[in-house]
Amino acid sequence: MTDVDSVLELARWQFGIVTVYHFLFVPLTVGLTMLVAVLETIWLRTKNPEWLRLTKFFAKLFLINFALGVVTGIVQEFQFGMTWSDYSRFVGDVFGAPLAIEALLAFFLESTFLGLWIFGWDKLPRALHNACMWIVHLGTLASSWFILAANSWMQHPVGYKFNEVTGRAELTDFWAVMFNKVQLGTFPHVILAAYLTSAAFMLGILGWLYLRRPGKDNADRPMHRRGMVLAAWIMVFSGVGVAVSGDIQGKIMTEVQPMKMAAAEALWETSDSCAPFSILTIGTRDGKHEKWALEVPCVLSFLGTGTFDGKVEGIYDLQEKYREKYGSTPGATYYSPGDYTPNIPVTYWTFRWMMGLGVVGSLVGLAVLWLTRRGRTPTGLVGRFLPALAISAPVMVLLGNSMGWIFTEMGRQPWVVFGVLTTANGVSPGVEPWEVWMSLIGFTLLYAVLAVVEVGLLIKYVKKGPDPFVEPPDPSLRGSDSDADEPMNFAY
């Protein structure tokens, strides 16, 4: 193995690990800023202290999570230049712009207004305080828009031209990049999945608090229940939205990256009509061995094309097509020459786990709504298992998110920018393997420790439940210096 080979392997593992880890916190941040803003708005409207208690409770859990999202995000921006410098040189003119705009428009907004919200309870009038969290949420949406536009460009490069002299991609139409059709499918899918994730988080925690000791009297149970039902409704709506947007996305993907759809299904031979959707396979999916598979007829045709008798191209045919179009040695340093096929077991299984975990996770929301309909409280065996089921919902949805990203990124291989630049040609040529070993091990160990610490804190606060109600100070009702020596309402 040459140095470049091992740097490539290590850099890919590092990118995968730090990115999947970062994206555990991102959907919770996008979704929880929305939920906390909603809870605070409901409190301001109803004046019911329960909603303020829930606001503060979920804000606390959100901040524990947000801290890790912020600090792991810095790694994301730096590592393009650190381990993928040739990629950065190649795409900087196109890809750098949304990244810089994201920092300027979104990161400043999020960090500044979140600081105001956290420390501003006794400094800002209530409506303005609530507006700060809405602005933070807006910041997360803007951030998602720009970073997903950048990723969508890697999936389906548009609005650029290749400069033969410099050997770089050059931006020619910014709006084409912003409204790339892949982006239009991806953005709603990711944002709705973020809402689903955070609602599952809320449902899981409140469901567990609500039902953990069914026999005992607990004055807070009506509050837990109310919050849980709200979360369940958000889960059901966003879950449906995730499925619909995912379906639209699948059709766009079939059009712009047919190989990814074939890889998702491990569909080796082209199917002229009524391609079956495989649910499970026993044996291998490499197209060479006998296997047993559970399939639903024609569903793949529908997922890919919108009709049950649509034609879905198989891997063998696509491989030939790509070879003709792109030449016979793409990224020869990593893939065997001429191999345009992604890692099929990975794409096949992550695609399934993404959908399965997302659907089952969302169904927990539906189950909670059904079991608590018209004032019912689940008892007996159902009541005993519901807390565990509730708490498993956010875990399932979070894993579903990760699976989706692993699928969409691995399914694009061997390309880093589809049809234009292979991953092997994007890696930093000047970085030594031992340097990447060091950072790979360093980040992984640190991230593992921080995960343990974070989960420990979440468990501590979840067990405690929402703090008792304390009327927060309202600065609009008094002079600014009347409380000169009062303790701060919130302090680190």
Added chain:
Amino acid sequence: MELTTIWFCLIAVLWIGYFVLEGFDFGVGMLLPVLARDDRERRVMINTIGPVWDGNEVWLLTAGGATFAAFPEWYATLFSGFYLPLFLILIALIVRGVAFEYRHQRPSATWAGWWDRAVIFGSYVPAFLWGVAFANIVRGVPIDADFEFTGTVFTLLNPYGILGGLVTLSLFVTHGALFIALKTDGEIRGRARALALRVGVVAAVLAVVFLVWTQVLTGNLGTAVLFVVAALALVGGLAAAYVGREGFAFAGTFLAIGLAVAGLFVGLFPDVMPSTTDVANSLTTTNASATPYTLKLMTIVAAVFTPIVVGYQAWTYWIFRKRISIHHIPAAH
């Protein structure tokens, strides 16, 4: 003015913003074990930067993103070439950021002690390494014809680079001490002021040596003016601290850091990363830049949004303008 020059200036502005702002919160972090006598005072210190440190750090992210977009070759060479220092800075910024948020989450002294160590480590490392990195950018590093950095981490640890690191470290400590003096009340305020004077003198001596060295290396009339005014601002700031004018003192270090960094960028121009291997391999505002289309687009975005960002960040500092003392710190969780 050419677009590439405008973007060189804008990136300078972003780094200046980063150093004058996060400079003091690094200083506060480094002084945690020095200025505070007990946990309550440590919390006073951390809470002076509580609402703002994250917003300060975004200046770094924006500088990084803007370099990526406006000068992709610079971004690629710099970030892959300075791999290990940047890795250490990332580790430092990770543990530091988490520490602010997690430190107060458990009442145990052991728990708080570990996070204090994270804050201290996480503030010292970048305060030193950013100085090393910038000194080396100005001085030049070995770069081959493919714009690849060909040195090692030891190439960066030359005397000029190390001096640059000590300058940023000592300046940030002074800047942070003056910020504490400006933002707190009680005993800690006096201690911070006294310490700012002592460290400030060391910082001033180091900075003058470094700036003279820089002037010899790459100076012109512009850098000379900026460096002299920066030195005067630092001395003026220390004098203001001596007579107890904390606002002016903080403004002094704020200006001194900003002007010195501005001077480094003026000395660098029109290179962005000079090569010591061969002048022909130097990255410049021309050969490292993005296309005019991208630069024009980014100019419009920056022209509209930078003032808005500065506006609301300034408003945040105004909202949290009150001094903090141990009476303001609520009991731990």
